[in-house]
Amino acid sequence: MNLVSCSQNQPQNNAINKENEVIKPFEITVINNNLGMTYDLRYVLTEKEIKIIFNEDVEVEKDSVIFSDVIQSDEILKHLSYLNIDSFKEYYENPCIEDGSQLKVKLRKDNKTKDIYLSNYYQIDIGLAIELINKSIPEKYKIWYEKDKLLKAQKECDEQMEIENGLQIK
Numbered sequence: 001m002n003l004v005s006c007s008q009n010q011p012q013n014n015a016i017n018k019e020n021e022v023i024k025p026f027e028i029t030v031i032n033n034n035l036g037m038t039y040d041l042r043y044v045l046t047e048k049e050i051k052i053i054f055n056e057d058v059e060v061e062k063d064s065v066i067f068s069d070v071i072q073s074d075e076i077l078k079h080l081s082y083l084n085i086d087s088f089k090e091y092y093e094n095p096c097i098e099d100g101s102q103l104k105v106k107l108r109k110d111n112k113t114k115d116i117y118l119s120n121y122y123q124i125d126i127g128l129a130i131e132l133i134n135k136s137i138p139e140k141y142k143i144w145y146e147k148d149k150l151l152k153a154q155k156e157c158d159e160q161m162e163i164e165n166g167l168q169i170k
Helices: 074-080 125-135 147-169
Strands: 027-033 040-046 049-055 065-072 092-093 102-109 112-119
Touching: 027 125, 040 125, 049 125, 065 074, 074 125
Parallel strands: 092 112
Antiparallel strands: 027 040, 027 102, 040 049, 049 065, 102 112
16 A cells, blocks of 8 residues: 655745754844834844844934844744745735835845845745744734735735736736
8 A cells, every 4th residue: 555645735945844954054134114214123033043123213324232032943943044045036015005014134145145025925934034033032023924914915916916807808
């Protein structure tokens, strides 16, 4: 008898499932701008630590660290350390929403850097990074990046675009 398993919900990168893999050096910075304000919060996640940096004047960089802690090794951290920076697009958006969640993310790994902008869009690997950040920091600093709401809005937008495109074809 042969046993077959379906693994549709497995991560694309198998490194997350390898218990003996080492965590590779990386840095993910999530910049949460408060639109209309002159400050931002930068969440810097590395394979070793999490920091929140407050920049009170976006024009003149006056950074101060308001939170810092050692990060505990786990499967999400391991997965993030094996991301392929080249596989990310520079811009992810939900064109049906004009305002809302606007995040800038900087990925640094293997002497490469990539800037990514997320506009009301849930990207799974960035979502994992934000999940890890949020579970490691005080409640008052948590980043709003609600997977279910963003995915629902993306699905509704896709359906709306299909309807509009269908009407235009006829």
